[in-house]
Each structure stands twice: as C-alpha cells, then as structure tokens.
Amino acid sequence: MLYQALYVPEGGQPFPRDIIKIPEISRYAEGWGKRGDTGFVALDESNHLIGAVWIRLLTGENKGYGYVDDATPELSIAVTPEYRGLGVGTKLITHLLEQTENRFGAISLSVSSDNPAVRLYHRIGFEVAASGDSLTMVKRMNAESDD
Ligand SMILES: CC(C)(COP(=O)(O)OP(=O)(O)OC[C@H]1O[C@@H](n2cnc3c(N)ncnc32)[C@H](O)[C@@H]1OP(=O)(O)O)[C@@H](O)C(=O)NCCC(=O)NCCS
Numbered sequence: 755m756l757y758q759a760l761y762v763p764e765g766g767q768p769f770p771r772d773i774i775k776i777p778e779i780s781r782y783a784e785g786w787g788k789r790g791d792t793g794f795v796a797l798d799e800s801n802h803l804i805g806a807v808w809i810r811l812l813t814g815e816n817k818g819y820g821y822v823d824d825a826t827p828e829l830s831i832a833v834t835p836e837y838r839g840l841g842v843g844t845k846l847i848t849h850l851l852e853q854t855e856n857r858f859g860a861i862s863l864s865v866s867s868d869n870p871a872v873r874l875y876h877r878i879g880f881e882v883a884a885s886g887d888s889l890t891m892v893k894r895m896n897a898e899s900d901d
Contacts, residue, residue: 755805755832756774756779756780756782756783756830756832757773757774757832758832758834759782759832760774760779761865761869761871763868763869778819781812781816782808782818782828782830783808783810783830786808788810788811789811790809790810790827791808791809791810792808792809792827792850792853792854792857793806793807793808793809793850794808794846794849794850794853796833796837796845796846798837803834804833804834804837805831805833805834805837805842805843805846806830806831806832806846807829807830807843807846807847807849807850808829808831808850809828809830809854809861810827810828810830811824811827811828812827812828818864819864819888819890820862820864820890820891821862821890822860822862822890822892825858826858826859826860827858827861827862828861828862828863828864829850829861829862830863831843831846831847831871833846843871843874844874847878848878851878851893851895854895855895856895856896859894860892860893860894860895861892861895862890862891862892862893863880863890864889864890864891865888865889866887866888866889867885867886867887867888867889872889872891875891875893878893879894880892881893
C-alpha cells in the first residue's frame, strides 16, 4: 500500500519497487503500531486488499513531506489501480476522519500539485497550507490535540 500511495502521473515511469526502503518513504509505515498510528484497510468481496488509509505522527528528524507541527499526524492513502475512481478512497478518508476527530486538532498531507487527488482532498475539507511543486494540505478537526 505504501508503494501504491506514490503518485505516478499518467504515462509516467513507475517507481522502482524498493523506493519504499528509502527513509523519506519508509518512515510513513516502518515499525507500524507506534503511539498514534491509526489506519484502515478496504477489502473487496473476496477479502483482497484494495486500499488503505493511515495517519502517523512524524516529528523531529523523522518529519515527513507534509509536516506542519509536532501534534499533527500525516495522512497516507492508496487504492489499487483497478479500484481507483470508484469511491473507495473517499470512504476510507471519511471513515478515518470520523474515527479520529476527537483525537487530533488537525491532519495534514503532502500531495503533488498535479495529482488529481487534490480535488478529492478539497472536497473532504482539506485546505492548502503551503504550496510549491507539492502542496501541504491540512484538515482542521473539532478536537484539540491530545499531545
Ligand atoms: C488518491 C486515491 C487514494 C483516491 O482514491 P479513489 O478510490 O480513486 O478516490 P474516489 O473514487 O473516492 O474519488 C475520486 C477522486 O480521487 C482522485 N482520483 C481518481 N483517480 C485517481 C488516480 N488515478 N490518481 C490519483 N487520484 C485519483 C480524484 O480526485 C477523483 O476526484 P474527481 O472525480 O473529482 O477527479 C487513489 O486514486 C490512488 O491510490 N491514487 C494513486 C496514489 C495517490 O495519488 N495517492 C495519494 C498521494 S497524496
């Protein structure tokens, strides 16, 4: 799922498979189960994995591309190619936000500015907090951070 979460523009070269081992990428999933780690998977009717969404606090030397502050976890999401555009990603994020709204003041993410997913994030209420080749987007939640 971490590999599937890497955006490749239409017609672009896929990343080498072991790119997920470099620290900038692996830090989003390595040693899963740390305090604050929260995620959900989507399964098809045969129980095959077709998507996942997860959040993790990445702070200090471990900051991610979408770092905002030490209390704001970063969101990652992927849906397998054959299931994209069918509403799975929307369901996953909506569920994650419902389940975590009382735990965090905000959730952030980093997305290439040319990724169609920017539209999805806007629809769900993420706002652009910083922009360049990539956008940092933030969704404010009801709760104050518990950290
Ligand atoms: C982004 C992603 C998780 C969305 O899940 P999804 O199930 O396809 O999304 P939904 O069907 O619920 O919503 C459709 C929206 O997803 C986005 N989307 C659809 N196909 C996409 C694709 N191939 N790549 C990226 N985003 C896509 C668009 O914003 C679309 O909205 P639109 O109809 O207004 O264009 C999924 O498409 C994906 O895994 N893409 C590749 C990896 C990626 O870009 N991950 C996010 C990195 S920040």
